[in-house]
Amino acid sequence: MTSLRFVERLRDLVGGVDVVLSDIWGVVHNGLESFPEACAALHTFRKQGGTVILITNAPRPADSVQRQLRKLGVADETYDAIVSSGDLTRHFVSDHPGQKIFWVGPERDSSIHRGLDATLVPLEQADYIICTGLFDDEVETAEDYREMLLKARERKLTLVCANPDIVVERGDRLIYCAGAIAELYRELGGEVIFYGKPHRPIYERAMALAAERRGRPAELSRVLAIGDSVRTDLAGAHGFGIDLLFITRGIHSEQFEGIEQLDPASVKELFGHPPRALMRELKW
The missing domain is CATH 3.40.50.1000 (HAD superfamily/HAD-like)
Known part of the structure; x- marks a missing residue:
């Protein structure tokens, strides 16, 4: 080398x-x-x-x-x-018509569902989870989602991660992304599908x-x-x-x-x- x-x-x-x-x-x-x-x-x-x-x-x-x-x-x-x-996550949703989704992410990512036959429901009713990010990435970390992820694991829900990044720049700061939640879910024994690099x-x-x-x-x-x-x-x-x-x-x-x-x-x-x-x- x-x-x-x-x-x-x-x-x-x-x-x-x-x-x-x-x-x-x-x-x-x-x-x-x-x-x-x-x-x-x-x-x-x-x-x-x-x-x-x-x-x-x-x-x-x-x-x-x-x-x-x-x-x-x-x-x-x-x-x-x-x-x-x-885009790749949207293809997954299209390939699973009729299934109910628990969405984790900020409102600015709502375009991921645009034009799709996607039914958003609470965790207790979901067939799988889509994670586009944290609800409030200015203050939250993946640890804030541990309890929710434990409940999801009990129901054996698959988590589809629409952004495998752990952190990303925002100006001169680093903020947490969906990948941080997905990696924690995987550590807890949950099934994760990653789309993206x-x-x-x-x-x-x-x-x-x-x-x-x-x-x-x-x-x-x-x-x-x-x-x-x-x-x-x-x-x-x-x-x-x-x-x-x-x-x-x-x-x-x-x-x-x-x-x-x-x-x-x-x-x-x-x-x-x-x-x-x-x-x-x-x-x-």
Whole structure:
């Protein structure tokens, strides 16, 4: 295993790349504002013939994610398509018609049920659980849901996690996501189905959309993922067989502060399977 250095520019990495699969939160924006240089980098890659698919663990349909991106100043020309874990969760609901759902999550995620024949009921009447997040992620943690999860386990309910992220940035803070609740439920012995990174279906869907845009499939050796999470972005890219550009300014920023190069031991400790390169912020 070799040392890892920081690179300054995306253009130094994409000479043999046809498709970029980019994370959104932590790479393109931080929940409150977009990163203009990151958006410009993806847009420039597209102008030079590349295809950009945004892959996100957002527990909302792609059109809702697009509306949020527009509000944050991310132009549609930045990317070719969006794949969200919310879309994959909606497919699960569609495949289980007539079943009743106990929904755990904030009201802002209600679009995950839009247009579906979904009956929302209390936990005691549910056939399964959909978790899009915490009811109030400003103050709550997964531990606030322990009692509820124990009741769900007693009823042997499956929990469908629409966002496998444990935490995400909101400005300069880290807040808990649906993944934190799902992992606690799994620790308690409950059955969990995860949609989103690092799980394979979201990558398969992204590659299918890339093939549609390009008119032909892309070889995995010519695909580069971009992300800021070891647990989701790096593990997902490695499991799917593609390289990853790791952005360090995201949820792991404190671990990389003041570091210019990682020796092999540090690479193994931090990543396990090393990314292709490190970059502090995405730039062209």
